[in-house]
Amino acid sequence: MEEQFQLLFDKMKIELSNQTTSITESITNSIMEKMEEKLKPIINENRNLKTKICQLEEEVEHLKKVKKENNIVLFGLKExxxxxxxxxxxxxxxxxxxxxxxxxxxxxxxxxxLGKRDKEDKPRPVLLSLVSAWKKSEIMKNKKKLKDLYAKDDFSKEVMEKRKELLPKLEEERKKGNIAYLKHDKLIVKENRTQDKRKRESSSSPQANTQPRKQQIWTSKDNRTNAFDLMRNRSNSLSNYTTNKNQ
Structure with a gap:
């Protein structure tokens, strides 16, 4: 009897455990579903806010860029x-x-x-903001002709940091022989096709270049000879036809 009671007790214990697990899972799922329903509007609102923030950041960056487009920073001007x-x-x-x-x-x-005056009497850089973008472009195109001054574009701190990070990559691309330069906060890389063309021209064989020309000359000469022979044949046939007709 004791063994039967023990088996019955074990079965009841197992069934209770299974029921407890299923009840716990159902309650948990129910709670999670309700939480998801309540969180959905908050999640959607959060996504919309992130999108708007990204758009605002892009607009602010664009406004900063436009504001500084006609600016030039001059270094070395005596103060x-x-x-x-x-x-x-x-x-x-x-x-x-x-x-x-x-x-x-x-x-x-x-x-x-720009900045506070240095105690060492080092001249501070000068920010020159122009009304005309064309005038700024003319100055920057000829900036290498400046004797005692150095001129550069006016960039924000964020752009300056990005440009600084891109300098190693810029030097690496130039060492490869590519045309590389910084445009605002981006690295522009173009393949040097002139160098590749020179390599192809230097690697080509002179004999291979001269052979087709000889073949062309010989082909042209053969055509001329055949044409003269054809004209002679036609003249002979015409003279024979005229003679036969007179007879």
């Missing part, structure tokens, strides 16, 4: 001016003397020194 007017006149004089480019006062949007 001895006492007013903005004197600073503008100094820049105008340097650009006229070195680049032969004339800048009128109305073409200058703003100009000022």
């Amino acid at each position: 001895d001016e006492k007013s903005v007017t004197q600073l503008i006149n100094k820049i105008k004089s340097v650009l006229k003397e070195d680049l032969d480019i004339t800048i009128e006062e109305w073409e200058v949007n703003k100009v000022y020194r």
Whole structure:
């Protein structure tokens, strides 16, 4: 009897355990379904907010880029001016003397020194903002002619960091012989087709180049000979026809 009771007890224990597991799973699934239903609007709203934030970040970055498009940063200009007017006149004089480019006062949007003055009397860089993008382009095209100054584009801190990260890759591509340069915060790489063309020309055999020409000349000569023979045959046939007709 005791053994039967023990077996019965074990079966009941197993059934209770199974029932408990199934009840727990059903309750858990029910709770999760309800939570998902309540969380769906929040998740969708979160996705929409992320999309809007990305769009706003792109718009802000675009506005920063547009704002700095006509700016030039000048390095090495001696800092001895006492007013903005004197600073503008100094820049105008340097650009006229070195680049032969004339800048009128109305073409200058703003100009000022960047950063705090150094105790070592090191000249601070100058930010020159122009009204005309064409005038800025003319200066940057001829910036290598500047004798004592160095000019570069005005970029935001984020763009400057990206450009700094791309410098090793830029040097690597140039060592490979490719045409590589930085455009804003991107690395542009183009294959140097001129170099590849020279390699192909140097590797080609001179004999292989001269052989087809000889063949062309000989072919042309054979055609001329055949044409003369054909004309002679035609003249002989015509003379024979005329003689026969007169007879």
